[in-house]
Amino acid sequence: MSITNRYLNQLGPQLTERDLAIIFEVGRFKLMSGGQLERLFFADCSDTSRARNRQAVLRRLTGHRVLARLGQRRVGGAQRGSASYLYTLDVAGQHLAQSTSSRPRRPYSWYEPTVAHLLAVAELYVNLTEAARGGRFTLLDFQAEPYCWRSFGHRTLKPDAFLQLGVIHPDGRRRKGSFFIEVDRANQYGTKIETKLPQYLAYYQHHRQAEPEQSFPRIVFLAPHEQRANYLRRLVAGRPAERRLFTAGLLDDPLGVLLGR
Template sequence: MSITNRYLNQLGPQLTERDLAIIRDVGRFKLMSGGQLERLYFADCSDTSRARNRQAVLRRLTGHRVLARVGQRRVGGAQRGSASYLYTLDVAGQHLAQSTSSRPRRPYSWYEPTVAHFLAVAELYVTLTEAARGGRFTVLDFQAEPYCWRSFGHRTLKPDAFVQLGVVHPDGRRRKGSFFIEVDRANQYGAKIETKLPQYLAYYQHHRQTWPDQSFPRVVFLAPHEQRVSYLRRLVAERPEAQRLFTVGLLDELVAVTLDR
C-alpha cells in the first residue's frame, strides 16, 4: 500500500486521541511492547475487556500502517496476542509523528543490542505513569534519548532519561524533583556505566559555574539485582565528591528511589 498525502489526509480524521497518544509515545521511545501500551492506554477498561480492546486498537493501527510489529513474537508467558509483540512506527505513523511532534524520532531499525535498552527506558515511563495514578505525584516531564542529552563545551552527557516529578506530601506541601536516570542491566549496551561517573561530575561543575542558582538533578543508577547495586555503590563510594549527587537502587524500586530523594 502506497502512503500518499491523500491517504494520510483520509486517515487523520479516523484517529482518536488515544491513537495519537500511542503514536506520540511509540515515536518517543522508538520501540514499545503491546503490554506496555496496554498498561498506559487501556488501564481504565475492565479486566475482561482490556486485552480485547488493546488487540482491536493495535490491529487497526497496524492495518493502517501506523504501527509495525518488529522482531520475533514472544511465545508463552502471561502475555499473549498483541501484548507479546514489539511495536515501532510504520510509514504512516512516521509521517503523522512528523506533523504532530516538534521533535520526531528517526525510524527504528532493528538492531538486537538496542532492543532491551529501548524497552527498559519505555518501562521507566510506564512505571512512573502507573504509579502517578495514585495521586501522590505527577510526571511533569519525561525526556528520552536524545532529548535528555546535555551538551556542555565540546562534550555531551548522554543519560538514558530525564525525569521531573511533582511530589505531594501528606501535609499538602508540594515540591519538584528532577532526575537523570541511568538504566544499568549489568550488561549495558554502549558506554559502560563506570564511564558515566566522571561525565556527570564534569557536567555538575559546568552546571554550577553556568547556573549557580539552579539545583542540579539527582543522578539515579538503576540496576537489575542487589549484586549489581552493591557494585555500583562501591563505584560511587570511591569518589567522595559523587556521593551527594548519585543514588543507586533496583529497577523495581524506581518510584521509591525517586520519591525518597
C-alpha cells in the same frame, strides 16, 4: 500499500485522540510492547474488555501502516496475542508523528543489543505513569534519548532519561525533584561505567558555573537486581563528590530511590 499524502489526509480524520497518543509514545521510545501500550491506554477498560480493546486498536493501526509489528518477535512472559509483540512506527506513523511531536523520532532499525534497553526505558515510564495515577506524585516531565541529552562546551552528556516529579507532602509542602536516569542492564563493568561518572561530574561543574542558582538533578542508576545495585553503590562510595550526586536502586522499584522511601 503506497503511503501518499492523499492516504494520510484520508487517514488523519479517522484517528482518535488515543491513536495519536499511541503514535506519540511509540515514537518517543522507538519501541514498545503491546503490554506496555495496554497499561498506558486501556487501564480504564474492564478486565474482560481490556485485552480485546487493545487487540482491536493495535490491529487497526498496524493495518493502516501506523504501527509495525517487528519480526513476529514476542517478549518474554505469560502474555498472549498482541500484548506480547513489539511495536514501532510504520511509514504512515512516522509521517503522522509530525503532528504529535515537534521532534519526532527517526524510524527504528532492528538492532538486537538495543531491544532490552529501549524496552527497559519505556517500562520505567509506564511504571511511573501507573504509580502517578494513585495521586502520590505527579510526573511532570519525562525525556527519552536523545532529547534528555545535554550539550556543554564541545561535549554531550548522554543519560538514558531525564524526569521530574512533583510531590505533595502530608503537611501540604510541594517539592519538585529532577533526575538523570541510567538504566543499567548489568552488562557494563569497570571502565565503561567509570567513564560515565566523570562525564556527569564535568557537566555538574559546568552547571554550577552557568546556572549557580539552579539545583542539579540527582543521578540515579537503576539496576535489575540488588547485587548489581550494590556494585554500583560501591563505585561511588569512596568518592565524596560523586557520592553526593549519585545513587542506585532497583529498576523494578524506581520510587524507592526517586521518592527516598
